Amino acid sequence: MSFLTKIFGDENKNYFKKLQPSVAAINGLEKDFQDLSDGQLRGKTEEFRERLAKSALLDDLLPEAFALVREAARRNLGQRHFDVQLMGGIVLHQGKIAEMKTGEGKTLTATCPVYLNALEGKGVHLVTVNDYLARRDCVWMGQVYRALGLSTGCVNHDQSFLYDPDYKKAQESQDAQRDSLGSFRVSQDFLRPCSRKEAYAADITYGTNNEFGFDYLRDNMAYRLEDKVQRKFNYAIVDEVDSILIDEARTPLIISAPDEESSKWYQDFARIIPRLDPDADYKIDEKDRAATLTEAGIAKVERIMGTDNIYEEKGIKYLHHLEQALRAQALYRLDRDYVVKDGQIVIIDEFTGRLMPGRRWSGGLHQAIEAKEGVAVQPESLTLASITFQNLFRMYEKLAGMTGTAMTSAEEFDKVYTLDCVPIPTNRVLCRADLPDRIYKTEAGKFKAVVAEIEARHKAGQPVLVGTRSVEKNEYLGKLLEREGVPHEILNAKNHEREGEIIAQAGRSGAVTIATNMAGRGVDIILGGNPPDENEANKVREAGGLFIVGTERHEARRIDNQLRGRGGRQGDPGTTQFFISTEDDLARIFAGDAMKKLMDMLKVPDDMPIESGMVSKRIEEAQIKIEGANFDIRKHLLDYDSVLNKQREVIYKKRNDILEKSDDDFAAYVLDLARKGNVGEQYQKREDENGREAMLQAGRFIALRTIDFFWQEHLELMDNVRDATRLRAFGQQDPLVEYKSEANKQFRVLLDTVEGNILQNLLNVSINKNAVSSMAQPRSQKPAAKYDNVNRNDPCPCGAKKSDGRPVKYKHCHGR
Numbered sequence: 001m002s003f004l005t006k007i008f009g010d011e012n013k014n015y016f017k018k019l020q021p022s023v024a025a026i027n028g029l030e031k032d033f034q035d036l037s038d039g040q041l042r043g044k045t046e047e048f049r050e051r052l053a054k055s056a057l058l059d060d061l062l063p064e065a066f067a068l069v070r071e072a073a074r075r076n077l078g079q080r081h082f083d084v085q086l087m088g089g090i091v092l093h094q095g096k097i098a099e100m101k102t103g104e105g106k107t108l109t110a111t112c113p114v115y116l117n118a119l120e121g122k123g124v125h126l127v128t129v130n131d132y133l134a135r136r137d138c139v140w141m142g143q144v145y146r147a148l149g150l151s152t153g154c155v156n157h158d159q160s161f162l163y164d165p166d167y168k169k170a171q172e173s174q175d176a177q178r179d180s181l182g183s184f185r186v187s188q189d190f191l192r193p194c195s196r197k198e199a200y201a202a203d204i205t206y207g208t209n210n211e212f213g214f215d216y217l218r219d220n221m222a223y224r225l226e227d228k229v230q231r232k233f234n235y236a237i238v239d240e241v242d243s244i245l246i247d248e249a250r251t252p253l254i255i256s257a258p259d260e261e262s263s264k265w266y267q268d269f270a271r272i273i274p275r276l277d278p279d280a281d282y283k284i285d286e287k288d289r290a291a292t293l294t295e296a297g298i299a300k301v302e303r304i305m306g307t308d309n310i311y312e313e314k315g316i317k318y319l320h321h322l323e324q325a326l327r328a329q330a331l332y333r334l335d336r337d338y339v340v341k342d343g344q345i346v347i348i349d350e351f352t353g354r355l356m357p358g359r360r361w362s363g364g365l366h367q368a369i370e371a372k373e374g375v376a377v378q379p380e381s382l383t384l385a386s387i388t389f390q391n392l393f394r395m396y397e398k399l400a401g402m403t404g405t406a407m408t409s410a411e412e413f414d415k416v417y418t419l420d421c422v423p424i425p426t427n428r429v430l431c432r433a434d435l436p437d438r439i440y441k442t443e444a445g446k447f448k449a450v451v452a453e454i455e456a457r458h459k460a461g462q463p464v465l466v467g468t469r470s471v472e473k474n475e476y477l478g479k480l481l482e483r484e485g486v487p488h489e490i491l492n493a494k495n496h497e498r499e500g501e502i503i504a505q506a507g508r509s510g511a512v513t514i515a516t517n518m519a520g521r522g523v524d525i526i527l528g529g530n531p532p533d534e535n536e537a538n539k540v541r542e543a544g545g546l547f548i549v550g551t552e553r554h555e556a557r558r559i560d561n562q563l564r565g566r567g568g569r570q571g572d573p574g575t576t577q578f579f580i581s582t583e584d585d586l587a588r589i590f591a592g593d594a595m596k597k598l599m600d601m602l603k604v605p606d607d608m609p610i611e612s613g614m615v616s617k618r619i620e621e622a623q624i625k626i627e628g629a630n631f632d633i634r635k636h637l638l639d640y641d642s643v644l645n646k647q648r649e650v651i652y653k654k655r656n657d658i659l660e661k662s663d664d665d666f667a668a669y670v671l672d673l674a675r676k677g678n679v680g681e682q683y684q685k686r687e688d689e690n691g692r693e694a695m696l697q698a699g700r701f702i703a704l705r706t707i708d709f710f711w712q713e714h715l716e717l718m719d720n721v722r723d724a725t726r727l728r729a730f731g732q733q734d735p736l737v738e739y740k741s742e743a744n745k746q747f748r749v750l751l752d753t754v755e756g757n758i759l760q761n762l763l764n765v766s767i768n769k770n771a772v773s774s775m776a777q778p779r780s781q782k783p784a785a786k787y788d789n790v791n792r793n794d795p796c797p798c799g800a801k802k803s804d805g806r807p808v809k810y811k812h813c814h815g816r
């Protein structure tokens with residue numbers, strides 16, 4: 001059976017039936033818990049933990065734990081979980097996605113499963129879409145957890161906090177204010193700054209997907225165990241899960257370092273290379289597209305640059321770039337391999353002859369060609385670590401999510417994350433009116449109508465929320481309204497905190513708010529404004545509630561539904577209306593021409609709308625098509641990253657093992673490595689010379705450094721392989737299959753290389769105070785010993801190999 005029937009069919013009804021006994025059990029406990037003192041409530045946490053230790057399961061504790069949280073929220077926050085919120089909470093505990101409409105109170109819903117799962121003491125992460133919401137929810141919900149004896153942390157981009165009401169001795173009035181304004185105002189006085197590690201050590205941690213992801217990558221670049229900040233990923237609830245797991249999943253997280261240094265070199269090289277003699281100074285291999293300097297060539301470069309020994313003075317990386325400059329000069333031709341267009345180097349596809357704007361050669365080659373042609377050299381960046389959100393979130397023991405709009409992406413959640421989606425009924429009956437689209441011939445005609453509609457609603461005292469697709473359209477509409485003298489606020493998703501304040505008041509009588517899709521997301525629009533005022537609310541209700549205007553259809557239906565969902569919360573009245581023109585991107589591409597002709601034929605004036613089921617349907621079909629295409633793009637990204645992901649896991653595990661080993665274990669590991677390489681005695685001698693302590697310290701460092709160096713080189717290499725296999729796709733082979741087999745081959749080489757190099761570096765290291773710090777230089781290993789009578793271009797006698805299996809030249813290794 002397809003997942004769709006599973007979700008929409010009778011199964012859903014059965015599913016809800018299955019939840020009923022749990023909800024009834026929680027309700028049945030309510031009275032008992034109300035009779036407990038605050039201290040007794042807190043004491044329950046200890047009791048639950050003891051029962052868990054004595055083999056009780058989280059599921060066994062669910063009814064009591066949920067009833068406890070509900071009571072704590074009622075006392076401390078003034079909100080009692082609705083039954084549908086309990087249902088949502090159970091779904092989240094089961095590791096599924098709960099679709100709960102906007103305004104249903106997902107923030108509070110999460111507290112039940114968060115508390116229950118935090119009892120195990122392994123940490124629970126609540127993932128939000130921005131730093132401001134992480135702080136807001138930490139302060140707002142932190143009081144519930146605190147009342148039950150649990151700690152709550154929050155990681156932001158540049159700071160982290162622990163929830164602590166005693167931090168600034170907050171006044172009672174502040175506490176009360178938080179309960180009414182907590183949905184948008186963050187009381188910073190409750191947040192005590194702390195280290196990142198402390199925030200992660202808390203029972204519960206709020207933060208964004210980016211921060212959780214970057215901290216993960218950074219932890220796996222740490223050189224000391226104590227520098228790691230995260231614990232193992234246990235349970236996460238992702239708020240606005242569609243934004244994070246779908247919209248943001250199109251691009252991976254990348255930690256990179258700008259490589260300013262090498263950018264400067266290219267100009268120098270571009271001047272030097274033309275002075276070399278193609279016959280005597282360098283050798284060209286057309287087939288492998290390789291170029292190497294001869295001894296004579298090197299001597300000439302040294303003379304030009306006025307140095308005695310270029311290897312010693314400049315280092316391995318410098319030489320690499322010098323060789324790239326040589327390749328750029330000798331192997332790549334203007335108008336055959338690339339063109340210069342608008343001051344940029346544009347690659348010509350060697351198979352199709354098409355220009356490929358935006359694509360860049362890697363490893364510094366592109367920069368070398370830029371320098372050669374005298375156009376601006378773009379700075380290079382080095383990828384130090386990267387991961388996709390898909391692979392990041394799949395690492396959690398248990399994953400759950402919540403959003404107002406999940407069902408249209410149910411297939412992707414299922415296929416990529418094996419997450420089921422469950423729609424939760426609303427607390428009150430939804431009575432929002434979603435009017436049929438109004439379709440105009442021209443965009444100008446459409447906006448004229450939009451402005452007229454806004455003005456009329458505004459005059460009638462109805463609040464209006466306008467959604468636009470881009471900042472540009474946002475500002476354009478703002479200007480039109482200004483001309484008509486309609487007061488309004490514009491939100492562009494730039495300053496979340498300030499925009500939260502504005503969106504919180506977007507329900508006031510006559511308010512006009514124009515927002516892009518993400519602006520003010522997560523903040524509730526209460527009719528009449530916030531703090532709530534019954535009279536004001538009634539006035540707005542009588543005027544018809546919030547009026548929502550869509551100015552264009554988005555690429556995904558989900559985003560349109562999010563906009564609609566901002567109205568009609570908790571049974572409020574409200575209306576949504578989309579305005580579309582045949583000139584809009586989506587309509588133009590998929591139904592425009594035919595539509596326009598029809599409208600011309602009917603002699604429809606520009607500002608006269610039609611309501612056409614045909615057009616609306618065509619647009620929806622177009623959206624489904626685009627959704628599918630975007631899914632494919634994300635799937636593709638994931639397919640490739642999954643190949644690397646397995647390797648990343650192996651490398652990170654290796655690293656961790658080294659970090660976590662006791663001194664004795666590490667010593668044994670190294671000795672074992674040495675014996676396997678038949679150099680056990682040599683190693684022992686080294687140890688006797690340098691002392692065990694120093695040898696261990698340096699050893700650990702060398703091992704980590706060596707892994708990182710070759711891993712980062714591998715990442716760079718795999719980038720190239722990916723480009724190369726993509727090109728080979730024209731030869732009918734599946735590029736992914738090729739990529740995989742090449743990746744596996746390279747990885748085996750990498751593992752061998754790493755072990756060999758750790759050993760070599762250990763044997764050669766001469767320990768003094770500088771040895772360790774010189775090893776710390778990014779991306780350069782610096783072995784200490786030298787060999788006699790070796791030609792610089794010969795393979796290094798130490799036997800070091802590059803990650804592609806070729807020997808490292810002496811000049812790049814011990815001959816430096």
Ligand code: ADP
Nearest residue numbers: 079080081082102103104105106107108183524
């Ligand atoms: P969502 O994230 O689902 O859109 P929020 O968590 O922002 O919704 O909550 C919307 C509003 O509903 C907030 O102002 C919140 O204070 C309020 N709310 C949520 N649950 C309850 C409840 N059980 N009782 C009273 N108010 C609630």
Ligand code: MG
Nearest residue numbers: 106107522523
């Ligand atoms: Mg929310």
